[in-house]
Amino acid sequence: MTLLDLTTRQVTNELLESLPVVVIGAGPIGLAAAANLAERGIDFVVLEAGERVGDSVREWGHTRLFSPWRHLVDPTSQRLLEATGWAQPDPERAPTGSELVTTYLVPLSELGVIAPRIRTGVEVLAVSRDGMDRTRTTNRASTPFLVRMKTADGIDEMHARAVLDASGTYRTPNPIGSNGLGLLGIEEIAEHVHAALPDVLGRDRATFAGRRTTVVGAGHSAANTLLGLVQLAPEAPGTRVAWLIRNARAARVSSSDGDELADRARLGGRVETAVHHGDIEFVDGFEILRARRAGDHVELLGRRGGEVAIHTTDLVVNATGFRPNLALLREVRLDLDEVVEAPRRLAPLIDPNLHSCGTVEPHGIAELRHPEHGFFIVGMKSYGRAPTFLLATGYEQVRSVVAWLAGDLAAATRVELRLPSTGVCSTDLVAESSCCGSPA
Structure with missing residues (x-):
């Protein structure tokens, strides 16, 4: 009509x-x-x-x-x-x-x-x-x-x-800045930022192998990527993994015996174990305020514990939901x-x-x-x-x-x-x- x-x-x-x-x-x-x-x-x-x-x-x-x-x-x-x-x-x-x-x-x-x-x-x-x-x-x-x-x-x-x-x-992913707005400096680091759930063990392996990756986000999408990177690390020397969240803990990916979705409960337990063993650098309480290039690296600038903080990495995965x-x-x-x-x-x-x-x-x-x-x-x-x-x-x-x-x-x-x-x-x-x- x-x-x-x-x-x-x-x-x-x-x-x-x-x-x-x-x-x-x-x-x-x-x-x-x-x-x-x-x-x-x-x-x-x-x-x-x-x-x-x-x-x-x-x-x-x-x-x-x-x-x-x-x-x-x-x-x-x-x-x-x-x-x-x-x-x-x-x-x-x-x-x-x-x-x-x-x-x-x-x-x-x-x-x-x-x-x-x-x-x-x-x-x-x-x-x-x-x-x-x-x-x-x-x-x-x-x-x-x-x-x-x-x-x-x-x-x-x-x-x-x-x-x-x-x-x-x-x-339409959430921005990685803690205030919910588009992150200041995001254009400068755009080529270093990847969407949630990249295929780090398959299609995107070459991108992450041998580099330091920081996963931002406190949920299960973040957990999946973290575990993929942990698995990649011994296969690709130089691969390092950091997990950055803005809260003091990541309760959403904690393991739970009461979870009828057993795969999700196991996911949380595996992340906790990797952090405990030092396979994942856990950076909590970090509020990201802006970003900038630093040569071949990326710097995330913000606050941690009330103090100015800088986190340096090669790649960022936006798993903030x-x-x-x-x-x-x-x-x-x-x-x-x-x-x-x-x-x-x-x-x-x-x-x-x-x-x-x-x-x-x-x-x-x-x-x-x-x-x-x-x-x-x-x-x-x-x-x-x-x-x-x-x-x-x-x-x-x-x-x-x-x-x-x-x-x-x-x-x-x-x-x-x-x-x-x-x-x-x-x-x-x-x-x-x-x-x-x-x-x-």
Whole structure:
């Protein structure tokens, strides 16, 4: 439907419902939304910025997830896949990110009811209402959404009856500066700074071998990289490992006997052992304020124990976690918590100061509503800056939202989900890692 059609015809509920639902992102949650929409017979389009489905997951594909397969497959997606002869892998085994993509996400994306509706290489730039900025109210709920996007052919737009933003947070990491702002001097050291979860034992081995690397961050993404570097060190002489955090302790990666996700508990124990044996230089209580080049090295300048401090290294891995990209939603009416930037009704349930992954209550349409009728943030992005996300939680979110879109209020409000119990994510630290997003 063209812009002319929408500007010359009276907008009615019938016209609105003739438009597709737009799903932003073709990761696990976006594809689960697609499966639920397909099963409900609701027209949809999935817009993925990457060239392939699961693009962000592929970036850390070498990393093993915390969760076993039984927590990683969306029930609706499983029904659609099994109808084609697909069988779920060992439900008690935790796969790598690459296995999740090739064994589950790719077959799901290739289903006949989903594949024709996926558009890759399409970056969503903004979401609004057609002909309305966020200040206009009259007939707002009955006006189609306008989704502006960048494609290989240039800028394009499409209309939608509803929008589900499942774009995640992987592409918007937190800055490494302690104040949350872009680090002063970051441009000067940019070529020495690497994103979270590099493949230090594979694809990126040559970059880290024989060099001193400082991993910044107090969560499980940091722990994975630290252990990879520790394994690399005896194989590549000169490889040294430092771990820099701004707090006095890294409680989130401490081992825990009460963690039902056993792989995560073991991860914490291995890091503690490496620090104890001196394989990792542990630099705690360091507040990074700025950075600068020092010949072939990098200097991180800040405070430690109230004193001016300088930390010298060759490479920096930014494992400080992620935050939602809200820039594309400036013209959408959102109701977000001022601390974690999650939907306001959801925020108290996921506060990392109070909850772990397994103590987050199941939730759905009631907690995900925004003042913008028909717009939802789902998946990791719905958690804002909180690191307590599990894929199973996101699957329940989209099931509830799609049921609401279908007019099935009973199903939308019947939220039932059993999550693995764990105490590891509940800490007194500011959210600094993707924690339970699932990488182990």
